[in-house]
Amino acid sequence: MKIAISGKGGVGKTTVAGCLAKLLSNNGYKVLAIDADPDSNLSSALGIPKEKLQNVTPIAELTKLVEERTGAKKGTFGGFFKLNPKVDDIPSNFCIEHNGIKLLILGTVPQGGGGCFCPESVLLKSLIRYLFLEDKDAIILDMEAGLEHLGRGSTAGMDAFIVVVEPGIRSIQTAQNIKKLANDIGVKDIFIVGNKILSDSDKQFIERNLPDFKILGYFNFNEKIIMADRENKAPYEVDPSILDSTKEILENLKKI
Numbered sequence: 001m002k003i004a005i006s007g008k009g010g011v012g013k014t015t016v017a018g019c020l021a022k023l024l025s026n027n028g029y030k031v032l033a034i035d036a037d038p039d040s041n042l043s044s045a046l047g048i049p050k051e052k053l054q055n056v057t058p059i060a061e062l063t064k065l066v067e068e069r070t071g072a073k074k075g076t077f078g079g080f081f082k083l084n085p086k087v088d089d090i091p092s093n094f095c096i097e098h099n100g101i102k103l104l105i106l107g108t109v110p111q112g113g114g115g116c117f118c119p120e121s122v123l124l125k126s127l128i129r130y131l132f133l134e135d136k137d138a139i140i141l142d143m144e145a146g147l148e149h150l151g152r153g154s155t156a157g158m159d160a161f162i163v164v165v166e167p168g169i170r171s172i173q174t175a176q177n178i179k180k181l182a183n184d185i186g187v188k189d190i191f192i193v194g195n196k197i198l199s200d201s202d203k204q205f206i207e208r209n210l211p212d213f214k215i216l217g218y219f220n221f222n223e224k225i226i227m228a229d230r231e232n233k234a235p236y237e238v239d240p241s242i243l244d245s246t247k248e249i250l251e252n253l254k255k256i
Helices: 013-026 063-070 090-094 119-133 169-184 200-209 223-230 242-255
Strands: 002-006 031-036 096-098 101-105 138-143 160-165 190-197 214-220
Touching: 002 013, 013 031, 013 101, 013 138, 013 160, 013 190, 013 242, 031 119, 063 119, 090 101, 119 138, 160 169, 169 190, 169 200, 190 200, 200 214, 214 242
Parallel strands: 002 138, 002 160, 031 101, 031 138, 160 190, 190 214
Antiparallel strands: 096 101
């Protein structure tokens, strides 16, 4: 099961990513959660203590590694460097593990125009492609709306591309924009998970405005998730019932 998750900032996609990772782990999968969001909050959604992250550096910021694997200095654009760098040892060497779930933090790539054809971007895209095509673990990729870390080479190994939305116009518009970007890199089936649902009318709003998407399920608005964030705990640690909604979403995904 290899899943990429995207959506507008603040819709709760990292919460969804963390809950999916936990449920897959509970079901006996070996899970690798990948934080490809610039805000890097997936560790919090997995309940990883801050002290465990003190010596963790995002892959994109590992200057020596980027230069060693690509043959070019980090931060340069264009020029000559390896387009297929060695990446197969990165997950085991640079991930951290907590409660049976491994976490790998990718970090951000500087924007250089034209899609940022730079050593960091090449390394991260090669890493994602390797993980989706070759790695045997279940993969949960938490990413920003821009999809900078994905390329055509990685989408072949993807089981599902999920966009998390809340019942609001800006979230709907972001989902539509993500669909265009995803289609450009070869993703055809895009699924929706609705979050922060207060009533059936919220569900109807999402369904009415995203008729071309397949909807996997919904998470109700839950104040305990706010509490979890304040206490740096995983949402399912504060309210285990949230995994019930996650279970329904995963079961619907397996049926498609």
